[in-house]
Amino acid sequence: MNLHISLIPVISIIAGILILIKPKILNYVVAIYLIAIGVIQIFGL
Template identity: 60%
Template sequence: MTVDIITIQPLIALIAGVLILIMPRLLNYVVAVYLILIGILGLVG
């Protein structure tokens, strides 16, 4: 099984959603980290 951006995006989104549900104050940080990760993966992949 290869790990590529198509398999990583839903996993990151799921983890981010759970963190936001548990701690809503993390919303800004979770969104920022998500966007940075997707941007880096998009440039690399």
């Protein structure tokens, strides 16, 4: 149960770094981030 609390900020930081490095991949990063958060919330990882 404690894993999703520490996993979401890590995903957010990685997504932010990718957007800063390559702004053109913003759509992909946002889409992958939203899918990952949805999966984490559904399965309670």
